[in-house]
Amino acid sequence: MPWIVIALASAAVTAMVSISDKTVIYRYARSPLTLPLLIGMAQTTVGIITLGLTRIPPAATLEASGYAVLSGVLFGLSGILSQRVLFTEEVSRTIPVTQSAPIFAALMALVILNESISSQQWLGIVATVAGSTLLSLRITAGMSSIFLHRSFFLLMLSAFFFGAANVIGKLALDELPVLYTHGLRMLALGFVFLVIAFRSSPWADVRGYFSRRSPALLFVGTNEFITANVGLLLLLWALSEGPASLVTAVWGTRALFVVLYSMGLAMVWRGALGEVTSPGIVMAKFLSVALIVVGIAAVAL
Numbered sequence: 001m002p003w004i005v006i007a008l009a010s011a012a013v014t015a016m017v018s019i020s021d022k023t024v025i026y027r028y029a030r031s032p033l034t035l036p037l038l039i040g041m042a043q044t045t046v047g048i049i050t051l052g053l054t055r056i057p058p059a060a061t062l063e064a065s066g067y068a069v070l071s072g073v074l075f076g077l078s079g080i081l082s083q084r085v086l087f088t089e090e091v092s093r094t095i096p097v098t099q100s101a102p103i104f105a106a107l108m109a110l111v112i113l114n115e116s117i118s119s120q121q122w123l124g125i126v127a128t129v130a131g132s133t134l135l136s137l138r139i140t141a142g143m144s145s146i147f148l149h150r151s152f153f154l155l156m157l158s159a160f161f162f163g164a165a166n167v168i169g170k171l172a173l174d175e176l177p178v179l180y181t182h183g184l185r186m187l188a189l190g191f192v193f194l195v196i197a198f199r200s201s202p203w204a205d206v207r208g209y210f211s212r213r214s215p216a217l218l219f220v221g222t223n224e225f226i227t228a229n230v231g232l233l234l235l236l237w238a239l240s241e242g243p244a245s246l247v248t249a250v251w252g253t254r255a256l257f258v259v260l261y262s263m264g265l266a267m268v269w270r271g272a273l274g275e276v277t278s279p280g281i282v283m284a285k286f287l288s289v290a291l292i293v294v295g296i297a298a299v300a301l
Contacts, residue, residue, distance in 0.1 A: 003242030006234055007250040014231035015257030018086075019265070020223040025087050028209070028216035032087035033202040035220070036080055040193030041206075042224035047187025054180045064175035065184060071169035072188025078161035079189065080196050085151040085158075100129045100156060102249035104163030109245040112167055117245060124298025128252060131291030163248060169236065170244040178236045182229070185236075252292060259289050 024035050103125045109115040117125075172181050209216050238247045 003238045003247060004250055006241065007238040007247050008253060010231050010234035010238060011251050011254035012257050013227060013234065015254045015261055017223055017228045017231060018254075018258050019261045020219050020227065021083070022086060022262070024216050024219050024223075028214060028219075029087070030205055031199075031201040032084055033197040033199055034205040035087075036083050036193045037197035037199075037202040037206055038209075038220045039079070039083075039224055040190045040197055042190070042220065043186045043228075044190030044194060046225065046229060047183050047185075047190055050179060050183030050186065054177070054183055057177055057180055060176055060180065064172050067168050067172035068176060068181045068184035069188045071165045071172060071181075072185035073192055074161045074165035074168060075185060076189035076192030078158045078165060080193060081154050081158035081161070085154055101159040101163040101166070102245065102252055103129050104160045105166050105248035106163075106245040108164060108167040109170075109243065113170060113244060115243045115245050120298050121246075121249075124249070124295040127295030127298065128249070128292050129295075131288045131293075131295060166235075166239060166248045167244045170239050173236065173240040178233065178240055182233055182236055185232075186229070249295075255292050256289050259286065 021035060024038075025032075029035055106115075106117050106121070106125055110117060169181065169185065172184075176184075208214070235247075235251060238251070
């Protein structure tokens with residue numbers, strides 16, 4: 001099925017976005033809201049330009065356009081939460097937890113879109129969530145206790161918002177072209193980021209980037225104007241061709257790409273992105289992500 005290939009391509013591209021985001025956070029940002037402010041500025045611009053180029057399609061209805069805007073708002077809330085956690089946590093531990101979104105997307109798609117889910121697919125969804133949980137576990141010295149890091153619950157809420165954004169986005173795509181839907185979503189996402197992130201401390205950070213011509217601007221510019229939009233357009237294309245529950249599940253392979261990219265960088269440049277690369281941690285991450293990927297495969301097949 002072509003939508004599987006498109007969703008995988010989107011996962012691989014958007015994983016690069018996460019790596020670039022963490023690079024900016026780890027090396028340049030002083031506030032957890034600095035990068036969200038830059039993202040809000042960039043994606044609001046992208047939304048305005050895209051809508052200016054596409055215009056309003058003749059077949060567009062107020063209801064479908066409203067779904068696209070709501071999808072963007074939910075996507076924005078998901079992004080704000082994951083960005084907040086990413087400021088203090090490793091990218092290879094943060095992103096895989098957000099890939100538990102398929103369980104929420106499946107439940108909502110079952111009710112809202114009347115999509116059917118087989119027993120095998122439900123087992124795959126459970127495996128995905130289990131892998132996400134294992135990846136966020138912390139083991140104290142001496143193996144005396146295991147507990148969930150508090151960021152896990154924020155990331156699960158982020159996953160819920162992302163799953164909802166895809167299901168609502170599917171409703172919009174049933175009537176609207178992909179590019180127009182993308183423009184509405186990015187405008188709404190950018191607005192959410194600006195409302196939450198426009199504060200004195202991150203604004204001082206951003207002004208400093210421009211006055212010093214910081215390399216952070218190159219990372220963010222490439223990321224937000226090119227890489228992120230390519231990845232998200234591919235995701236919308238996949239959603240327009242396939243069921244929202246399964247597209248979201250296949251897109252969850254982004255976790256695997258993030259871990260591969262981040263661990264590869266950390267091994268080549270020790271200390272890159274703040275990643276810990278002890279043998280035990282590396283093994284635990286790959287086992288957890290392997291479980292997620294097995295679950296995703298079960299959902300998609």
